[in-house]
Amino acid sequence: MIAPQPVALTVNGAKVRRFVEPRLSLADFLRQDLGLTAVHLGCEIGACGACIVNLDGRPVHACLMLAVQADGMHVETVEGLSDSGAIAALQAAFHARNALQCGFCTPGILVVALAFLKDCRAGGAVPSRGAIRDALSGNYCRCTGYEAIVDAIQGVAEAACAAEAAA
Amino acid sequence: MRRRGGGVSAATDSPGRGRYIGRGLPRPGAKRLLAGRGRYTDDVVLPRMLHAAFLRSPYAHARLGAIETAEAAAMPGVHAVLTGADFARICAPWTGTLSHFKGLRSAPQRPLPTDRVVWAGQPVVMVVAESRAEAEDALEVIGIDFEELEPVVDLDAARAADAPRIDADAPDNVLFRTRIEAGSTAEAFAEARSVAVDLRFGRHTAVTMEPRALVADYDPAEERLTVHQSTQTPYQFQDIYARHFGLSEARVRVIAPDVGGSFGMKLHLYHEDMAVVGASLLLKRPVKFTADRMEAFASDIHARDHRVRARLAFAEDGRMRAIEVDDVTGVGPFSAYPRTSAVEGNQVVRLIGAPYRLSDYRADLTVVAQNKVQMSQYRAVGHPIACAVTERLVDLAARELGLDPFEIRRRNYVTDTMYPHRTPSGYTFERLSLATCLDRLHALMDYPALRAEQAALRETGIHRGIGIATYVEITNPTPAFYGVGGAHISAQDGCVLKLTPAGDVACAISITEQGQGSEAIVGQIVAEGVGLDRDRVRVLTGDTETTPSGGATWACRGAGIGGETALQAARKLRARILEIAAAILQAEASALDIRDGAVTDADGSPRMTLTEVANLAYYRSDLLPPDVSPALTVAHHFAPRGYPFAFTNGIHGSLVEVDPETGLVRILKHWVVEDCGRIINPLLVDEQIRGGVVQGLGAAFFEECRYGETGQLLNGSMTDYLVPMACEMPDIVIRHVETPTQDTELGAKGCGEAGTAASSAAALNAVNDALLPLGAAVSQLPMTPERILRALGVV
């Protein structure tokens, strides 16, 4: 038998300590040990994008990382990003535009969209629809056909750029 | 039956405010999903819950020998290792036949096999353990003796006289044949010009983002089975589990929590479902199974897989006269349960030619068994095939005659004076809007400008193609669909409405939610029908214990049938509220109205709020006259009784650019003009259409379950099975024409499959339009670079 190992990490702002099997993926750790069920498993090989979370501020697939690897790191899931208000504008835009149906892909898309919008610089040009689609190239959505998602992200980008320009 | 015409909102007697039907409001339930608070089946965790994993057959066809399980049973965390014999004692087999498909046969199925395996990926041994990982560990030490048998793989080879047989006692591998014949096609073809196609449609599959999952929880103390299951059809599974495990139906509860996509895939019975329920019964503990993605590809139903040869006879003036069809479709090794594997082919041969005036029609359908994953209903069942065959034939005839694709369709549509119209294949259309949609699309695309641009670009070596495709879609099915064949699949829906003591409305309804917005539209209908703010209506779905039994959501029936049920239930509740209010106010109920959450006079002056009415009825019923009931809960059930189906129609346009050097196709734009009758929420309809279009474009360009010669699925992973992604998909322009059905007061038909029904056909015509000047044509979906390069003679 392989001994569980200690991990200590920060998840959605809270310090977490657990003993875990080395083979436990970060995704399963977040879902099973911490109850963060917004992390969705759609493929477990890093293809579908439904499990994407922020790791030290950058989107990564939680299925392609071990819980023990994340020791000492900061993880944010949609639960945390929602509570902190970080994705409030995206949530409002997705809701208004009906940019989700079954919602299974949505958490991963929100995390990716948040990172994408962070990269759109102040007062600068609103990213093209092509650039938004490119940013989403690793996120499967089987319900929407993507257009509404692109619309919603574009709307948030436009508002952000306008705000920057005015400031 | 009350009938309404005109363009007014169908459901309200109140003018002005309170109108919800027809408004594109966001879905209330979506906020929860956006906050990461969805509760999907795999999120359900129960005390003492165990986890299941299955050892699957590596062979497509093999005899099953000894199974060695002792070592697995001794592995850490393992509670049980179960084989076919364990379930044979407790689960009655199921057979996917229905009596209205005369002659359809299928081998009876059991949770796990006892003598043979018939597809690669079939579950053979089940391990139940403390964790999924431990269950998978145990799978690795199970030994099975397989004696390989020759697999049946190729569609044509399966029908050869000397083909190996999947059912040893059957005469051949054909599960079902049917012929439809009207008039004399032989005469028609003797007298007319004709064009022919030989089209192949690849197998594809749903790839829901959330794989199939269920948690079965048997409580022996109460003899109660509760199943949390990612499904569209909880009532159907309640019936199946009760009947096949010999349980009292009243003690079986099926709960469908949030469902991460379904598209028809999650309404079929899977062997794993029965094994999980059986394991919970045997172990008397909750058992969870969540298919991983590899298992999903190897066991979720597949769809399509047709080869259709067809020809069209037409006159010199472009008038179409007759179609002959031979459709051969490969299904799995048996017919799916409880809806069979014959429905798709049946709909193909009945829908071909549907939008057009034809005097003669003949179609043959052959449903062939193969050692592949079972095949059954997936979004737009049969429609994309029927549409592609028809619309390709029409385009070929137009080209023969030098007619524009719009013009030949305009000349041949069923006309507005012909309704109700009966097709040669036996479908009856109440009323369609074919020519109106065609004209709208022509303007929407700015078709002449597109053609001019196409011609100019061809001069510069850019090869664009424009394609259109008309569809007719089956929605709102009556029992003619399944019930008449003996299936326990309800065609009616039920709705219970309660005015709560606080004056809100609680709605429990039998249609279900998978993200399309069933709950949202029901909320809108009830709010308008009763006369209160939509935010005061709570809609509950997906639980057999707390909602009335009904058909649920499939075959584009939720809005049309469930919506009408909700509307009539709302009318009943409204009448109850007004009767009570009238008694209190000493007025005639007929002189009162409900607007904006208050009982009003006819002129709209408020008299008392719904909260006051409810308070009185619940807490001061002593104030009511003795002959006035205080009941504020009503139930209504509705089944369509007019036309067997409410047919919708529409037309798609596709603009593509083919790179003749690489065989790659860029999809530049897609247009849809559709008529799903009364639109309850245009925002949701548009997104149903868009999602459907993209699934159809997946079939057109990417999606295909590819099998090797030994019956192995070659691309059963998300990196190898290509679905449409954001970068490759176009923006989609949508417009609506509304022709409400007169069979219901609401007038709504379905819209969930219209996008998928014709987008692949429009793309097929567009690619062929682009290839035409290059002297090439493609006749196989998906249109891959290899196939396009071959069509071009480049390789």
Added chain:
Amino acid sequence: MKARAFDYRRVASVAEALDAYAGCPGEARYLAGGQSLLPALNLRLDAPDLLIDIGRIDALRGIAVEGGALRIGALTRHAETLASDLIATHAPMLTEAAAYMAHPAIRNLGTMGGSLALADPASELPACMRALGAYIEITGPAGIRSVAADAFFRDLFETAIAPGEILSAVRVPLGRPNTRMRFDEIARRRGDYAMVGLAAHLVLAGDAVETARLAFCSVGPTPVRAPAAEAALAGRPLEPESIAAAKAALAGDLDPDDDDTLSAAARKHLAGVLLGRVLSGLGDGRLTAEAA
């Protein structure tokens, strides 16, 4: 789909990593970004006894110009490759290639060293290394050795790395004046493995091509150089005639297998199309490294 059990050890230095490997009685694997290893573990296609996490070894990080070469540490994430000004200046084909590598979230964890050590022939970076004439720095118990990219990729998923050794960095010789380079590929969907990809590196002398290094991905068990096509370009200006000659010569360079979505003939055809397009683009003078 859960990984088989394994032990895990995070190490702080290369020496510690080498010791951990040597001390493991069973199978050990080095874990860097994990973007290829984790899927293989989840699928139980690979099941080592021990994972040695080298992901936090500082010595394996960093991008710098030193000793006439661009040194890229093995732990350089694809996202860092994409964003690096040094790489964009001295090896812009890597910037282009990184943009094709999977998707943003994968690029945030996947590493240069991991991609090269895996040596997936469909992957972009191995082909780039051959076209760039790069050297792969390998650290083992006996010290550091350097292997030319042309000698590094030996067969399908097989490299010059011996068991226990660590790929520690790559060194890309700084471009001479008049170097032109490009990476491009043809894929069915954005981020998919390419049907064919090409890393092209040309050094011009006046108008003429002095040397050409062409390396294709997805056409064989390793990234494949195209010597006949390279020779067809050498000494000639980059113009339609020489490009046509290179395309014609390419047929003899490539010998891909049929697979179930793409025939060998189609793949060879696409390689020729891509070669023509890339060379034509380079002829336009874009993406030069003349400043270097």
